[in-house]
Amino acid sequence: MPLYFLIFLAMLAASLLLYLGAVAAVAITRRPPPSWIPKVAASPLQAAGVASLWSAVGVGWLLFFNVYRIHVDMSAFGEAAFQAFSRGYTRRLPIVVLPYGAMCLLWTLALWSAPVRVSRRAVWGIATLLIISIASTPWAAGAQDAMQEHGYSEEAYRQLQTSHLVRTLTVTIAAVWALVEVWCVPKRDVSQLG
DSSP: OOHHHHHHHHHHHHHHHHHHHHHHHHHHHSSOOOOOBOHHHHHHHHHHHHHHHHHHHHHHHHIIIIITHHHHHHHTTOHHHHHHHHHHHHHTTHHHHHHHHHHHHHHHHHTTBOOSSSOHHHHHHHHHHHHHHHHHHHHHHHHHHHHHHHOOOHHHHHHHHHHHHHHHHHHHHHHHHHHHHHHHSOOOOGGGOO
């Protein structure tokens, strides 16, 4: 397994653990998780989170409407052309999966910070949407593996597109929610955060 994929899986695992830890902290104490990340770092963390969400929205819809549909086109040219495209696509996955893993990690880390520009409720909602998107990832990976091993099939393609649609919709909803929050929350003077 390539190093970038191990890093990606580690980011997703860390995201899940941070999320589950925050859920457990709330369940046990009936209060928000402790703020381990100081307010001065929470603002850049949330800003990076919003930027990463919108980047993922663009990539997600590009993959859904363009890149994944090339699988169908390439299958019409035969198995060799399809497999060449599929291998080329997976070799370029670090550009897609590492920013996605970092985005999930940013928002689950934000659960452990004080609310700054994005309310605590919105951070929880966004992190939950990203956990749902993570849950759809193995389904897409299974479809990719099936097509690489057995060639193109309409069933595997539908599974890939459906899984990716779930992931892209959850990230899009999260991005819109984050943007609305950033616009609606009154601006705070960063020099007063301490």
